[in-house]
Amino acid sequence: MTVRTIKDTLIIQTVKKLFMDCNYYIGDDIMASLKNAKNNEKSPVGQSVLNQLIQNNEIAGNEDIPICQDTGMAVLFVEYGDKVVIDGEMSFAEAVNEGVRQAYIEGYLRKSVVSDPVFDRINTKDNTPAIIYTDIVSGDKIKFTVSCKGFGSENMSAIKMLTPSAGIEGVKSFILDTVRYAGPNPCPPIIVGVGIGGTFDKAAQLAKKATIRPINIKNPDKRFADLENELLVAINNMGFGPAGLGGNTTALGVNIETYPTHIAGMPVAVNICCHAARHKETVI
Amino acid sequence: MTYKLNLPLKDEDIAMLKAGDNVLLSGELLTGRDAAHKRLFELIQEGKDLPVNIKGQVIYYVGPAPAKKGHAVGPAGPTSSYRMDKYSPALLDLGLKGMIGKGARNKEVVDAMIRNGAVYFVAIGGAAALISRSIKSTEVICYDDLGTEAIHKFIVEDFPAIVVIDKYGNNIYETEFLKYRK
Numbered sequence: 001m002t003v004r005t006i007k008d009t010l011i012i013q014t015v016k017k018l019f020m021d022c023n024y025y026i027g028d029d030i031m032a033s034l035k036n037a038k039n040n041e042k043s044p045v046g047q048s049v050l051n052q053l054i055q056n057n058e059i060a061g062n063e064d065i066p067i068c069q070d071t072g073m074a075v076l077f078v079e080y081g082d083k084v085v086i087d088g089e090m091s092f093a094e095a096v097n098e099g100v101r102q103a104y105i106e107g108y109l110r111k112s113v114v115s116d117p118v119f120d121r122i123n124t125k126d127n128t129p130a131i132i133y134t135d136i137v138s139g140d141k142i143k144f145t146v147s148c149k150g151f152g153s154e155n156m157s158a159i160k161m162l163t164p165s166a167g168i169e170g171v172k173s174f175i176l177d178t179v180r181y182a183g184p185n186p187c188p189p190i191i192v193g194v195g196i197g198g199t200f201d202k203a204a205q206l207a208k209k210a211t212i213r214p215i216n217i218k219n220p221d222k223r224f225a226d227l228e229n230e231l232l233v234a235i236n237n238m239g240f241g242p243a244g245l246g247g248n249t250t251a252l253g254v255n256i257e258t259y260p261t262h263i264a265g266m267p268v269a270v271n272i273c274c275h276a277a278r279h280k281e282t283v284i
Numbered sequence: 285m286t287y288k289l290n291l292p293l294k295d296e297d298i299a300m301l302k303a304g305d306n307v308l309l310s311g312e313l314l315t316g317r318d319a320a321h322k323r324l325f326e327l328i329q330e331g332k333d334l335p336v337n338i339k340g341q342v343i344y345y346v347g348p349a350p351a352k353k354g355h356a357v358g359p360a361g362p363t364s365s366y367r368m369d370k371y372s373p374a375l376l377d378l379g380l381k382g383m384i385g386k387g388a389r390n391k392e393v394v395d396a397m398i399r400n401g402a403v404y405f406v407a408i409g410g411a412a413a414l415i416s417r418s419i420k421s422t423e424v425i426c427y428d429d430l431g432t433e434a435i436h437k438f439i440v441e442d443f444p445a446i447v448v449i450d451k452y453g454n455n456i457y458e459t460e461f462l463k464y465r466k
Contacts, residue, residue, distance in 0.1 A: 043464060045446075049408055056414040060359070069349045069359045069412040108358055110349040110432055121319070123431055152364045152386070152409065184457050185364050185387035187409035239465035243408050244387065245446065246460030274410055 001083050004140035006284065008088030008095040011142070014284050015099025018146045019074055020107040022280040023066040026057040029214040030191075030252065030277055037189060037242075037249040046247025050189075053242070053275055067276050071109040072148030074100045074130035077209060081139035093132060101126040112151070133205060145281040147212045150274055153190065156182035159204055159269040171196065171268055172231065178270040179235050179251070184244020187274035191215060192235065192254045195269040197261035206257040207271035212279035215253030228254045242275075252277075288442070292340045293381050298403050301447045303454035307405065308442040313344045313384070315436040317363050320427050321371040328374045335426040336435055339379035342405075345386075347432035348422070349412070357419045357438070361412030362386040365404070369393050376400045384445055388457055398453045405445035418443040 031054070038050040060067040076096060086092055104111055104127035113128065114121040158178045162170050175194055182190070193213075195206025218225040231254040241247020252275060261267065289297050291311030301307070314336065316324070327334055345365055349358030365385030372383065373396035381402050386409040397404060407415055421439045428434050449455045 043460075045460070052408050052411045052414055056411040059413040059417075063352075063413070065352060065355070065413055066349050066359045067413060068410050069347060069361050070363070071349055108350045108352050110347065110358070112347075112432075125431070155364070183388055183461075185366065187386065237466040239461035239463065241461065241464055243406070244457055244461070245406075245448075246456070246464050248464050276410055 001140055003083050003085050004081070005085050005087045006142065008086055008090040010284060011086070011092065011095035012099040012102065014144060014282060015076070015096050015146070016103040016106075018144055018280045018282060019100060019103035019109070019148060022146055022148050022278045023071050023107065023109055024064050025061050026067060026276060027214065027279065029216045030275070031057060033215055033252045034189075034275065037252060041242065041247050041249050043241050043245070043247035045245045046242040046249060049242035049245065050249065057276075066109060067278065068150060068274070069110055070112060070150035070152060071104070071127075072150045072278065073113060074127060075147045075149050075208065076130055076132050077145040077212070078132060078134045079137045079143040080134050081141045082136050083140040084142055096132055097128045097130055100128050100130045141283050143281065143283045145212055145279065147208070147279045149208075153186035153272045153274045156186040156272045157207070157270055159200065159207075159267065161200065162266040162268050163264065164266050166266060168227075171266070172227075172234075174268050175231055175270050176234055179272070180238060182272055183240055186272045188240050188244055189242055189249045189252045189275050191252055191273040191275070191277040192231070193271040193273060194254065194256040195271070196256065196258045196266070198259040198267065199261075200267055202259055203267035203269040204271070206259055207269035210255040210257040211271050211273040211277060213255045213257070215255065215277070219256050221258075224256045224258060228256050291342055291440070293342060293403070295401065298381060298401055298451050301403055301450050303447050303450045303456045305447045307445050307447065309342070309445060310441050310443070311439070313438040313440055313443070314338065314341050314425065315344045315346050315438060317345050317347050317433055318367055319430050319433040320435050321368050321375075323427060325371040325374055328378070334378075338375055340381050342382035342384060343375070343380060344384040344407075344438065348416070349432075355416070357416050357422050359412030360416045360419055362407040362409055365389055372396065376402050389449060394449060394453055394455070397449060397451060401451045403447060403451055404449040406448040407443075407445050415444070
């Protein structure tokens with residue numbers, strides 16, 4: 001395969017469009033799931049909340065305005081083909097951040113990023129820097145999967161370094177305890193992203209990746225697919241319901257991603273996502 | 285019950301509201317979230333005057349998205365209230381009568397609400413585009429440097445909210461989920 005040149009401006013335009021689309025247009029999987037949930041919701045208040053969320057998503061899509069005022073921190077999972085060379089003034093990361101900057105400034109998206117997390121907390125005014133995870137893959141294309149991650153749900157996430165003796169019961173307990181503790185805070189019905197295995201950091205990254213997998217696609221390993229279904233039922237039996245005001249729709253989906261781990265470990269990370277679970281992907 | 289209420293709230297309105305009631309609020313709301321609350325709290329601790337009179341007011345925990353041309357405000361749904369728990373009792377003791385946010389409050393806040401006769405409303409988290417239709421105008425009152433986190437005055441018309449904790453301490457977050465728990 002020969003080397004392929006991609007202009008930095010194409011990267012900027014692609015990233016810009018992804019973040020604007022991500023904020024305005026709800027995913028088909030989520031919209032279908034919300035409508036289905038409304039028909040199955042037993043609580044009248046819960047039905048009314050789900051109805052308002054569906055209406056809200058329609059307004060946002062029709063008017064090209066954000067679904068939520070928290071337009072999130074920009075997260076990108078990039079599969080970067082090893083035959084791609086960038087033509088232009090900018091490095092890959094600079095072009096990605098420029099795309100984020102333009103999306104948030106020109107797209108009427110809220111700027112929610114502060115420079116240092118502890119002392120000054122000064123707003124960077126353009127929502128950069130983005131969080132960029134890059135995998136080098138073979139090929140001459142770049143695949144972007146992006147998420148604009150709101151922090152109402154991000155703050156309810158947790159990680160635990162379980163050890164092998166905790167077993168499957170330990171994994172289940174930690175996930176369910178995390179969701180129970182979150183209760184009404186993360187804008188239920190939620191999407192629960194779970195990362196199991198790898199190292200401390202890898203588990204957290206897997207959990208984030210799990211939140212952006214469409215909720216109608218199950219884990220390819222039947223054992224984990226069954227665990228996803230079992231956890232979804234258990235979470236919906238908690239009763240928090242839409243907006244935490246009571247009901248049988250507390251989660252729309254549980255997505256689990258795994259990775260091999262060390263003989264001494266079984267890290268589990270739970271990344272909670274609100275009902276919008278905003279994500280978009282494209283290949284250039 | 286659904287009540288149409290004017291802001292600022294009257295004491296008799298607050299006395300009538302029960303956890304679980306729906307309200308449509310019209311009038312003036314103040315906005316404030318993390319950074320503005322921190323500043324107000326520090327002024328109170330130092331015994332200084334606040335740059336905004338909160339007595340009798342309702343604060344909406346929100347940081348709106350920028351407004352497109354022709355819109356009064358961008359999407360403006362509630363943010364999580366628990367992050368204000370550290371600061372709210374001091375504001376309630378100064379006469380704040382209501383808070384609008386989403387999610388649970390701690391015991392200190394509920395105690396301060398009971399002590400001062402205040403109410404906690406919840407707006408639907410994530411319904412930001414829909415909610416913004418009930419916000420007719422916005423104006424920065426103070427802390428302009430905080431951008432979206434500045435304290436604004438919103439003029440609202442039929443702003444939809446739910447009483448989650450009433451002035452008597454009844455809390456539907458603690459009771460409703462039990463009806464659906466299996």
